[in-house]
Amino acid sequence: MSWHLKRMAAFDLETTAADPEEARIVTACIVQVGGGQPPQPATWVADPGVEIPEEAAKIHGYSTERARAEGRPAAEVIEEITAALGQVLAHGIPIVAMNARYDLTVLDRECRRHGLETLLDRYVDNVIWPVIDPFVIDKQVDKFRRGSRTLTALCEHYKVKLDGAHDSAADAIAAARVAWRLGATRPELAAMEIEALHHAQIKWAADQAAGLRAYFAKTAGKQHLAETVRPEWPLIPAQRGEGE
Template sequence: MSWHLGRLAGFDLETTGVDVETDRIVTACVVQCGGDQPTASATWLADPGIDIPEQASRVHGITTERARAEGRPAAEVVADILAALGQAITAGVPIVAMNARYDLTLLDREARRHGYDPLPTGPVIDPLILDKHISRRRGSRKLVDLCQHYGVTISDAHSADADAIAACRVAWRIGATRPELAALPLDTLHKQQTAWAAEQASSLAAYFRRTAGKEHLADGVRPEWPLIPHQQNGEQ
């Protein structure tokens, strides 16, 4: 059976910022859907233990005050997310994450920060990597743009639960319309995305280097996918 017809585990984080090494989880969702089974969704609100910058609050709607009042301790939330994703991996269900490099790396750093074992490696499906591989169109490729391009409804962009299920629907749509991708075994698809992600990163870095005023951005482009390796001397 093609992977897009089986069970998928959507994963999304909303965070305090965009630095995977230092920023923290604010909200999270793991949703299992498809495979002719009922949808099962788990969501979390964490007290990240640091202030949530106003810019981040404007994106996902969670203020520092609300997170402190309503959020669970960050360590508990991280443990629950790791458990939910670990169960999916053990069951052979692929993790679907839009721009997986960000979410999975930040989760990895949170796991290490709180003394947990990192998430085991399992098949990952990244709609962003797949879309860049199959489409050369110009313009933005945020999740809302992919939803529009593939005819997927997204109810509340930048909430973890809405983004997680939307990523699954985009992945399903790609599988349904690109039989050459749908036919790939999950392990093969994962390996292919690793190669495609590296190619895409190389192309982006080259673009930055030849574009006036953006040259400094080239060194920040990372080719690793779906996880940026942890550096022992990195900030904890």
Template sequence: MSWHLGRMCGFDIESSGLNVETDRIVTACVVGCGGGDPVTPRTWFADPGIDIPAEATAVHGITTEKARAEGRPAADVVEEIVHALAEAVINGLPVIVMNAPYDLTLLDREARRHGVTPLTDIVGDELRVIDPRVMDKAVDPYRKGRRTLTDLCAYYRLRLDAAHTADADALAACRVAQALAEKWPQLRGTALDQLHAVQQQWAQQQATSFAAYLARTPGREHEAASVRADWPFVPHQRRSA
């Protein structure tokens, strides 16, 4: 049976910003879906311990005041997210994450910040990730237009209510992954272990291509050096004393 017909685990974070090294989790969702069983979402709302910039609030709608009043301690939230994902991985489920290096790296740094054992330290090499963004670019590279989750839902004719809420986005990422596999035989015909490995290659190729584009674009040449090819997350770099 193809991986897209079985049970899978969607994951999404809404955060305080775009810097995975310094920004914080505000909301998150881990959702089980597929395989003929009901959708089972788990959601979290954290007090990130820092101010939430207006730019982030404009995306997900959560203010600093609301997070402080209603959010749970960040360390507890991070630990529960890590354990929920670890349980899914141990049970053999693929983790579906749109733009995986963002969410998985941010989770890794949050875990280290709060003294929580990081996901990869728990599951080791068992982690198998499906990234709709990487797969869509790989199988349909010449299609024009953006490739955000909203755009992919529109292209594959999938409903997305309440975009930029963690629960809606986590489930939508699963639906896009399923739609990709239905449309492209090379995706549904590839075993999960191999598909994880080939996405690493695709992600590196895509990053190299994007860096080259930046390098030849007037006014953006300086951005090329910051493009990372790591997938599905950016490894933690230990700082020397």
């Protein structure tokens, strides 16, 4: 049975910032779907412990006041999210995350910030850390398609229902639907074992980053952005002492 027909765990965060090194988690969702079993969702709301910028609040709907009123302490939420993902991986279920490099790096830095074991601390496998990233896969299989590559754009392109953009639960489910559609419509992807797909994405993501870096380097007014592009996937390794 192909990977896209098996159980998957879709993961999404809504945060305070676009920079994963600085972002704090506000909401999160992990929803297990597929494999002939009913969906199993888990959601969280955190008080990030910092002011939520107005521009971020406009995107996901959580102001500083709302997060303080409805959210639980950040460390508790981060511990539960990380433990839940660790359990998913321990059972051999791949994580689906749109632009995984962002969400998994944010979670990693939040763990370090609060003195918690990271996902890598809890689950280290020398063979595979199974992640499915619709963002990376779509850019690989349809390199020359013009237009946006946001989750909303991918849902439109692949005719996938998106119930409410920038809601962590809605975005997580939509990412899983796009992943399923990619597997269902691309025989070359469906034929890959999950281990091979994971390792292929590491190379694809690095190649895509190199292309973006080259584009910035030769584009007037954007040269400074070239050094901000990171090739690592599915998360950016932390510098020694980071978060301490």
